[in-house]
Amino acid sequence: MLDLKVVRANFQEVKEKLAKRGEDLSGLDRFEELDQKRRELIGETETLKSKRNEVSKLVAEYKREKKDADELIKEMREVSDRIKTIDEELRSVEEDFHQLMLTLPNLPHESVPVGETEDDNVPVRHWGEIRQFEFEPKAHWDIATDLQIVDFERAAKVTGSRFAFYKGLGARLERALINFMMDLHEDEHGYTEILPPYLVNRTSMTGTGQLPKFEEDAFKIREEDYFLIPTAEVPVTNMHREEILSADELPIRYAAFSACFRSEAGSAGRDTRGLIRQHQFNKVELVHFVKPEDSYQTLEELTGHAEKVLQLLNLPYRVMSMCTADLGFTAAKKYDIEVWLPSYGTYREISSCSNFEAFQARRAQIRFRREPKGKPEYVHTLNGSGLAIGRTVAAILENYQQQDGSVLIPEVLRPYMGNKEVITR
RNA sequence: GGAGAAGUACCCAAGUGGCUAUAAGGGGACGCACUCGAAAUGCGUUAGGACGGGCAACUGUCGCGUGGGUUCAAAUCCCACCUUCUCCGCCA
Numbered sequence: 001m002l003d004l005k006v007v008r009a010n011f012q013e014v015k016e017k018l019a020k021r022g023e024d025l026s027g028l029d030r031f032e033e034l035d036q037k038r039r040e041l042i043g044e045t046e047t048l049k050s051k052r053n054e055v056s057k058l059v060a061e062y063k064r065e066k067k068d069a070d071e072l073i074k075e076m077r078e079v080s081d082r083i084k085t086i087d088e089e090l091r092s093v094e095e096d097f098h099q100l101m102l103t104l105p106n107l108p109h110e111s112v113p114v115g116e117t118e119d120d121n122v123p124v125r126h127w128g129e130i131r132q133f134e135f136e137p138k139a140h141w142d143i144a145t146d147l148q149i150v151d152f153e154r155a156a157k158v159t160g161s162r163f164a165f166y167k168g169l170g171a172r173l174e175r176a177l178i179n180f181m182m183d184l185h186e187d188e189h190g191y192t193e194i195l196p197p198y199l200v201n202r203t204s205m206t207g208t209g210q211l212p213k214f215e216e217d218a219f220k221i222r223e224e225d226y227f228l229i230p231t232a233e234v235p236v237t238n239m240h241r242e243e244i245l246s247a248d249e250l251p252i253r254y255a256a257f258s259a260c261f262r263s264e265a266g267s268a269g270r271d272t273r274g275l276i277r278q279h280q281f282n283k284v285e286l287v288h289f290v291k292p293e294d295s296y297q298t299l300e301e302l303t304g305h306a307e308k309v310l311q312l313l314n315l316p317y318r319v320m321s322m323c324t325a326d327l328g329f330t331a332a333k334k335y336d337i338e339v340w341l342p343s344y345g346t347y348r349e350i351s352s353c354s355n356f357e358a359f360q361a362r363r364a365q366i367r368f369r370r371e372p373k374g375k376p377e378y379v380h381t382l383n384g385s386g387l388a389i390g391r392t393v394a395a396i397l398e399n400y401q402q403q404d405g406s407v408l409i410p411e412v413l414r415p416y417m418g419n420k421e422v423i424t425r
Numbered sequence: 426g427g428a429g430a431a432g433u434a435c436c437c438a439a440g441u442g443g444c445u446a447u448a449a450g451g452g453g454a455c456g457c458a459c460u461c462g463a464a465a466u467g468c469g470u471u472a473g474g475a476c477g478g479g480c481a482a483c484u485g486u487c488g489c490g491u492g493g494g495u496u497c498a499a500a501u502c503c504c505a506c507c508u509u510c511u512c513c514g515c516c517a
Binding site: 038039042043045046047049050052053055056057059060061063064069072073074075076077078079080244376 | 443444445473474476477478485486487496497498
């Protein structure tokens with residue numbers, strides 16, 4: 001959510017900045033009308049309430065002194081009716097206004113490249129050597145199926161498309177990656193480990209910005225108004241919803257492993273094979289709560305932490321700075337880390353690191369005090385994948401494959417895999 | 426899932442329609458005094474927030490789990506929901 005006062009004071013400027021995102025801004029047209037109407041009604045109802053409070057005291061006094069208060073009561077009956085009418089109208093205006101504010105995306109940071117499509121994303125850096133194969137590299141789903149470490153067919157039978165059984169060393173590899181990443185972030189990067197609920201309520205989904213706009217992307221539990229989390233970002237960020245933290249608690253760094261669930265509405269026909277786009281996948285998520293002045297430096301650190309995983313796994317990647325059109329709804333600035341996939345002959349997103357500034361904090365009411373008696377300010381929240389596990393498995397299978405169909409296990413993972421060096425059939 | 430109880434400040438807790446939520450009382454925390462210092466003791470402080478109006482000082486409204494309702498007036502009465510606790514059932 002944007003700062004109401006900022007939008008009010010710089011309406012044209014905000015409008016122009018949001019336009020760079022290429023989103024539909026028709027809702028913004030009603031901003032000034034609703035904002036003004038709202039303040040008008042608040043003024044009216046509060047004046048009447050002030051009067052009511054005053055007279056109510058008087059009525060109490062009259063009653064105590066056994067004086068006749070009928071005149072006053074009659075008068076107040078009218079005032080109360082009027083209050084009720086105005087409050088009803090106010091409620092409806094505030095609801096509209098709130099809904100409008102919830103659908104406005106974040107303002108891009110000044111350092112974000114302006115662009116119209118994903119082709120305008122800007123490469124920031126590359127890391128690692130792309131391996132030259134002396135044979136035709138296979139796609140990871142073929143490698144995995146041939147090695148019998150992932151079973152897509154049976155998952156389709158048991159559940160449906162875009163699900164997978166991991167089996168044997170495939171399951172072991174997945175689990176090794178989870179542990180390797182969590183250990184790294186906890187021991188080397190100073191994160192506190194969180195294991196969150198996988199179901200969250202509507203308020204939490206709204207707090208981090210998945211709702212109201214993207215309800216169709218989420219899996220919903222029918223009876224409960226609960227949602228399967230699309231990322232651990234949702235429960236972990238919402239841990240501190242409606243809290244006022246003290247300055248010395250900041251920065252907070254959480255690393256959370258969770259399964260993630262996405263309906264992938266609108267992705268029909270894309271990445272239909274393999275581990276790249278599943279309805280359920282595992283991910284290690286990094287979440288930061290920081291003071292506003294620290295958030296951009298933190299974004300760099302956070303991105304570095306995710307990159308470190310790829311470096312230790314020796315997987316080539318590049319970091320892209322997302323342009324205004326590709327920022328997503330909530331981010332003020334976002335880096336995607338893309339890993340090299342030989343069979344695709346291209347880089348694919350494996351991590352997304354975002355600074356939301358106060359956008360989520362304002363929705364979720366996450367604040368802090370600089371001084372014990374100070375005025376609460378919104379924190380800045382950030383998060384990034386560190387990393388998506390399924391896509392990491394795909395990257396390892398493809399980059400570490402050998403001509404005979406076996407796959408070398410990256411050295412750092414071997415202790416997590418019973419010191420095995422290779423996955424063979 | 427069934428039955429019952431409870432949600433008031435940092436914590437415990439009193440308050441059952443107007444008599445000051447300007448929230449009793451207790452605890453904790455902080456400050457001051459006493460002390461060489463501390464303990465004990467005494468005195469004092471310890472609602473915060475949101476949203477309006479105002480250049481400002483300031484001022485108004487709303488906050489007793491949440492949302493509605495009744496009433497001239499609600500912490501107090503009514504309805505729904507949430508959370509916690511106890512017992513029973515079920516269960517990893």
